[in-house]
Ligand SMILES: Nc1nc2c(ncn2[C@@H]2O[C@H](COP(=O)(O)OP(=O)(O)OP(=O)(O)O)[C@@H](O)[C@H]2O)c(=O)[nH]1
């Protein structure tokens with residue numbers, strides 16, 4: 172299954188690795204020194220969506236490629252924690268050099284910021300309120316656009332040559348080749364041209380500011396991004412959060428406390444609380460012995476985070492990234508439509524995250540190329556209706572794929588369960 176990849180970017184010390192550890196339950200190094208993360212950390216987290224089993228009247232299910240926790244289907248996604256950025260990173264400050272190559276492998280970016288203003292301009296920890304998160308967002312967004320600008324500017328001569336030599340059909344074709352490696356498609360390039368009202372065949376004559384406009388649009392279009400306003404557990408963060416929302420009305424901003432989520436998930440691991448990340452509610456396990464520090468931390472989380480913002484924001488941000496920004500649909504292939512099982516009798520064994528617009532053919536391809544080769548049609552398990560191969564999948568579809576290569580095959584070979 173092509174797995175959704177979510178990249179964590181942002182200024183050094185904003186809390187990316189804390190978010191990463193909370194989401195993946197790994198133990199990557201966290202510290203208050205700038206540039207703690209030297210190379211990317213990769214792990215598996217989950218996107219949560221209400222499972223279809225209840226709606227189908229089933230008592231339970233037997234997930235294979237995912238898990239089902241209290242009615243939530245937890246679907247593995249890859250989370251990549253990147254080295255921190257700082258103003259001037261695209262000019263080589265900090266650890267920025269290898270950044271773009273890795274960041275660009277992500278389908279979606281979570282831009283983590285310190286909403287409490289506890290990091291100064293240089294990325295050092297300072298008293299809350301000293302730093303300005305609104306300026307931090309602008310600085311990092313500028314750095315990202317600058318990377319795109321450099322890459323684009325370095326290729327202008329080549330693009331002109333390709334266009335003049337008619338070996339490229341158009342600008343998007345000529346530029347697309349150089350930017351394919353960072354996930355920029357022809358469609359992204361055409362959308363950026365449209366948005367900036369620029370014409371590709373005139374690229375030699377673009378001014379510096381037109382080039383920057385184009386790079387900025389291309390980065391926004393090719394890498395959907397949401398802002399994680401982190402460290403909301405610090406009192407100074409509340410007013411900054413309002414300022415951020417006011418200044419960035421076109422971007423989704425999720426208030427979060429990565430540290431609180433990490434505390435809850437670790438407490439769950441040690442058995443002192445029962446916590447469902449998808450519901451973002453916890454209860455203390457009867458008879459559990461909490462020390463004073465744990466008690467204080469949990470009551471602070473209840474008051475300052477769950478009481479104010481309902482959730483820690485970590486799981487919520489992943490869900491928004493997968494389902495709102497990337498507009499993924501969760502689709503459940505089965506073999507036996509009356510029981511919603513695979514051939515071995517597992518109920519709703521697999522769920523696939525499919526991009527909006529994906530078809531039955533795309534799903535068959537994601538399951539197995541052999542299945543796709545002989546593909547005939549699919550059947551909607553709820554209604555028994557036959558769906559053509561070009562049918563566009565909808566969220567929560569449960570269907571059986573019919574292929575000539577193996578009569579009715581619909582479930583995947585079993586895969587390792589994600590660690591959680
Ligand atoms: N109060 C509070 N502190 C946090 C939160 N998340 C992270 N921190 C603290 O912020 C500091 C930096 O956290 P990291 O997770 O290492 O930050 P980073 O963004 O990965 O930093 P780099 O690797 O240098 O880019 C640490 O002291 C964390 O404990 C949070 O939600 N609330």
Ligand SMILES: [Mg+2]
Nearest residue numbers: 187188207208
């Ligand atoms: Mg880090």
